[in-house]
Amino acid sequence: xxxxxxxxxxxxxxxxxxxxxxxxxxxxxxxxxxxxxxxxxxxxxxxxxxxxxxxxxxxxxxxxxxxxxxxxxxxxxxxxxxxxxxxxxxxxxxxxxxxxxxxxxxxxxxxxxxxxxxxxxxxxxxxxxxxxxxxxxxxxxxxxxxxxxxxxxxxxxxxxxxxxxxxxxxxxxxxxxxxxxxxxxxxxxxxxxxxxxxxxxxxxxxxxxxxxxxxxxxxxxxxxxxxxxxxxxxxxxxxxxxxxxxxxxxxxxxxxxxxxxxxxxxxxxxxxxxxxxxxxxxxxxxxxxxxxxxxxxxxxxxxxxxx
Amino acid sequence: xxxxxxxxxxxxxxxxxxxxxxxxxxxxxxxxxxxxxxxxxxxxxxxxxxxxxxxxxxxxxxxxxxxxxxxxxxxxxxxxxxxxxxxxxxxxxxxxxxxxxxxxxxxxxxxxxxxxxxxxxxxxxxxxxxxxxxxxxxxxxxxxxxxxxxxxxxxxxxxxxxxxxxxxxxxxxxxxxxxxxxxxxxxxxxxxxxxxxxxxxxxxxxxxxxxxxxxxxxxxxxxxxxxxxxxxxxxxxxxxxxxxxxxxxxxxxxxxxxxxxxxxxxxxxxxxxxxxxxxxxxxxxxxxxxxxxxxxxxxxxxxxxxxxxxxxxxxxxxxxxxxxxxxxxxxxxxxxxxxxxxxxxxxxxxxxx
Numbered sequence: 183x184x185x186x187x188x189x190x191x192x193x194x195x196x197x198x199x200x201x202x203x204x205x206x207x208x209x210x211x212x213x214x215x216x217x218x219x220x221x222x223x224x225x226x227x228x229x230x231x232x233x234x235x236x237x238x239x240x241x242x243x244x245x246x247x248x249x250x251x252x253x254x255x256x257x258x259x260x261x262x263x264x265x266x267x268x269x270x271x272x273x274x275x276x277x278x279x280x281x282x283x284x285x286x287x288x289x290x291x292x293x294x295x296x297x298x299x300x301x302x303x304x305x306x307x308x309x310x311x312x313x314x315x316x317x318x319x320x321x322x323x324x325x326x327x328x329x330x331x332x333x334x335x336x337x338x339x340x341x342x343x344x345x346x347x348x349x350x351x352x353x354x355x356x357x358x359x360x361x362x363x364x365x366x367x368x369x370x371x372x373x374x375x376x377x378x379x380x381x382x383x384x385x386x387x388x389x390x391x392x393x394x395x396x397x398x399x400x401x402x403x404x405x406x407x408x409x410x411x412x413x414x415x416x417x418x419x420x421x422x423x424x425x426x427x428x429x430x431x432x433x434x435x436x437x438x439x440x441x442x443x444x445x446x447x448x449x450x451x452x453x454x455x456x457x458x459x460x461x462x463x464x465x466x467x468x469x470x471x472x473x474x475x476x477x478x479x480x481x482x483x484x485x486x487x488x489x
Numbered sequence: 490x491x492x493x494x495x496x497x498x499x500x501x502x503x504x505x506x507x508x509x510x511x512x513x514x515x516x517x518x519x520x521x522x523x524x525x526x527x528x529x530x531x532x533x534x535x536x537x538x539x540x541x542x543x544x545x546x547x548x549x550x551x552x553x554x555x556x557x558x559x560x561x562x563x564x565x566x567x568x569x570x571x572x573x574x575x576x577x578x579x580x581x582x583x584x585x586x587x588x589x590x591x592x593x594x595x596x597x598x599x600x601x602x603x604x605x606x607x608x609x610x611x612x613x614x615x616x617x618x619x620x621x622x623x624x625x626x627x628x629x630x631x632x633x634x635x636x637x638x639x640x641x642x643x644x645x646x647x648x649x650x651x652x653x654x655x656x657x658x659x660x661x662x663x664x665x666x667x668x669x670x671x672x673x674x675x676x677x678x679x680x681x682x683x684x685x686x687x688x689x690x691x692x693x694x695x696x697x698x699x700x701x702x703x704x705x706x707x708x709x710x711x712x713x714x715x716x717x718x719x720x721x722x723x724x725x726x727x728x729x730x731x732x733x734x735x736x737x738x739x740x741x742x743x744x745x746x747x748x749x750x751x752x753x754x755x756x757x758x759x760x761x762x763x764x765x766x767x768x769x770x771x772x773x774x775x776x777x778x779x780x781x782x783x784x785x786x787x788x789x790x791x792x793x794x795x796x797x798x799x800x801x802x803x804x805x806x807x808x809x810x811x812x813x814x815x816x817x818x819x820x821x822x823x824x825x826x827x828x829x830x831x832x833x834x835x836x837x838x839x840x841x842x
Contacts, residue, residue, distance in 0.1 A: 224627070228810075264814070268814065268817060268818055268821075271818060271820075271821030271822075272821050273820055273821055273823065274817055274818070274820055274821045275566075275817075277566050277627055278566065278768060278817055279814075279817055281568055281764055281768075281813070282765075282768075282810065282813035282814045282816075282817055283810075283814070285761065285765065285806065285809055285810040285813055286807070286810025286811060286813065286814055287810070288806060288810075289803055289804075289805075289806030289807035289808075289809065289810040290807055290810065292801065292802075292803030292806060293514075293801050293803045293804055293806070293807045296801040296803070402803075406635070407631070407635055410628070410631050410632075411632075413628055414628055414632065450647075451643060452643075453639045453640075453642040453643040453646065454639055454640070454643045456639055457635060457636045457639030457640070460632045460633075460635045460636050460639070461636060463632055464618075464624075464629060464632050464633070464636075467618075467622070467624045467625075467628070467629065468618070468622050468624065471622055471623040471624045471625075472622075472623050473620070473621060473622060473623035
C-alpha cells in the first residue's frame with residue numbers, strides 16, 4: 183500500500199469512528215441512564231429506528247434539521263415511556279418488553295416511513311475537523327456531526343448529575359436498592375419510568391444522527407443493531423457515562439474498518455469486517471464478566487448482570 | 490378449569506385487541522378497518538391458495554419458536570434464532586455441495602442433520618458463554634446472530650458462491666433428489682410435518698420425561714434444582730442445543746424445500762418472529778403450532794394488504810409489535826384476582842348494569 187492509501191485508511195477509520203460512533207454514543211448514554219435506575223431497555227433498538235424515521239420526517243416537513251432532531255428525540259422518549267409503563271406492571275419482564283418494543287418501534291418506523299424513502303431532508307451542519315489538512319480525503323472524512331459535541335457534553339452532564347445532584351442520586355438509589363427507595367418514600371416505578379423516558383430521549387438524538395447526517399437518508403436498513411450493542415457497550419463502560427464516550431468511539435472505529443478498506447479498494451472480507459463490532463463486544467463481555475458475580479459498578483437491581 | 494380458561498382467554502383477548510388497534514391505525518391511513526380485517530383473513534385463511542402460503546410460512550416459525558421456547562423453559566431468554574437459522578441453511582447447502590450425498594431420503598436427512606447440528610452448536614455456544622463466563626444469554630445470542638449473518642454473507646458471496654449466480658449471490662443448488670417436496674403435490678412442503686412433529690415431540694419431552702421435567706425445574710426454580718442436586722449446566726446446555734437444532738433445521742428445510750440453495754432470502758426474519766410466537770404460546774411447544782399458523786397467516790396476508798389496500802408491507806410488522814406488547818401487558822393482568830376486585834366495587838355501582 184502507498185502512503186496515500188494508508189492516510190485514506192486512517193482517515194476513514196477515524197472519521198468513521200466519529201460518524202458511526204455518534205449513534206452509539208447517544209444510545210449508550212440513554213441505556214446507561216436507564217440501567218442506572220435498575221432496568222434494562224433492549225427496546226432502544228426500536229427507539230433508535232423510530233426516532234431516526236421521526237427525525238428525518240420532522241426535518242423534511244418542517245424544513246429544519248434541528249426541529250427534526252427534537253421530533254426524533256420526542257418520538258424516542260414516547261416509545262421508551264411505553265417501555266417504562268409496561269415494565270411497571272406486575273410480572274412483566276423488562277427483557278421481553280424490550281424485544282416487543284424493538285419489533286413495534288421498527289414496524290412503526292417502516293410503516294410510517296414508507297413515503298420518506300425518496301425525499302431529501304435538511305441535514306445537521308458539519309464541523310470541519312480536517313481544516314488543517316490539504317488532503318481532500320482527510321478533509322471529507324473528518325466532517326464532524328454537530329451533535330457529537332452535544333453528546334460529549336451530555337456525557338459530562340450525566341456523570342456530574344449522577345455524582346452531585348439529587349435527581350442523579352435518586353436514580354442511582356432506585357437502581358441499587360428498590361427497598362431503600364421505598365423506605366425513603368419515593369416511588370421506584372416512577373423513578374424508573376422517568377429515567378427510561380429520559381434515556382429514550384437521549385437515544386432519540388442518536389436516531390437523528392443516523393438519518394440527518396452523512397449519508398443522510400432514511401431507509402429500512404438504517405440500523406444494524408446499534409441499539410442492542412449499546413447494552414453491551416454500557417457493560418463495557420461499567421455504567422460510567424464518561425467511559426461510554428470512549429467505548430462508543432472505539433466501536434464506531436471498529437465498524438468503520440470494513441467500509442474504509444473498501445474505499446481504498448480492498449473488498450475481501452467486507453462482511454467479515456462488518457462483524458468486528460459484534461465480535462469485539464463478545465470478546466469484551468468474555469473478558470469482563472465473571473460467572474456468579476455482578477460486574478463491577480453494576481446497579482444492584484439490574485436483572486441482566488445476575489445469572 | 491378456571492386457570493385453563495385464563496391461559497387460553499388472555500392471549501386470545503390480546504390478539505383480538507391487537508387486531509382492533511391495527512384497524513384503528515389503518516383507519517388513520519385512510520383505509521376502512523373492516524376491509525383490513527377482511528383482507529387479513531382472506532389473505533391468511535380465505536382459500537386454498539392462502540392456506541398454502543400460510544402453512545409454508547408456519548413451518549419455519551414453529552421451529553424458530555422452539556429455539557426460544559426450550560431455552561426459556563430452562564430459564565434463558567435466547568433471541569438469536571435468526572443466526573442459528575442462517576447457519577443451518579448454510580451448513581446444509583455446504584454439505585450437499587461438498588459430499589456426494591445419495592439423492593434419496595437418506596441424503597435429505599443428512600442435509601437436515603447438518604443444519605440442525607450447526608444451529609445446535611451456535612445456540613449452545615450462547616448457553617456455554619452464560620454458564621461458564623457469566624455473560625447474559627440474551628445479549629450474546631443476539632450478537633452471535635449478527636456474527637452468523639456476517640459469516641453467511643461472506644461465505645455465500647465468496648468461497649461457497651456458485652459462479653453461475655450473477656445477480657443474486659447463492660451457493661450451488663441442491664441436487665434434485667435432496668429437495669423436500671410438497672405434500673400431495675401442493676405448495677405445502679413436508680417441512681410443516683417436521684415442524685409439527687418437533688413441537689409435539691418436544692412438548693411430550695418437557696411434560697413426560699425425567700430430563701424434560703428437570704429442565705423445567707432448573708428454569709422454574711434454580712434454588713430447588715440446586716437443592717435436589719440437578720445438574721443445571723448440562724440441562725441448560727441441552728435445552729439450548731435442542732432449541733438451536735430446531736432453528737438450524739428450519740434453515741435446512743427452507744433451503745431444501747423453498748430456495749433450493751442458500752442465499753440472502755434466507756434472512757427473512759423468521760428467527761425474530763419466532764420469539765413472538767413462543768412468547769404468545771407461553772413457551773409451550775404444543776401451543777406453538779396454532780400460534781405459528783396464525784402468525785404465518787398474518788405474514789401471508791401482508792402482501793395482499795399491500796396490493797389490495799395499498800398499506801405498506803411493514804404493516805404486518807406493526808401488527809406483530811402491537812400483539813407482542815399487548816400479550817406482555819396481559820401477563821400483568823394474569824394474577825389479578827377479578828372476584829376480589831369486583832367485591833371491592835361499592836354495591837351502588839352494580840345498579841349501572
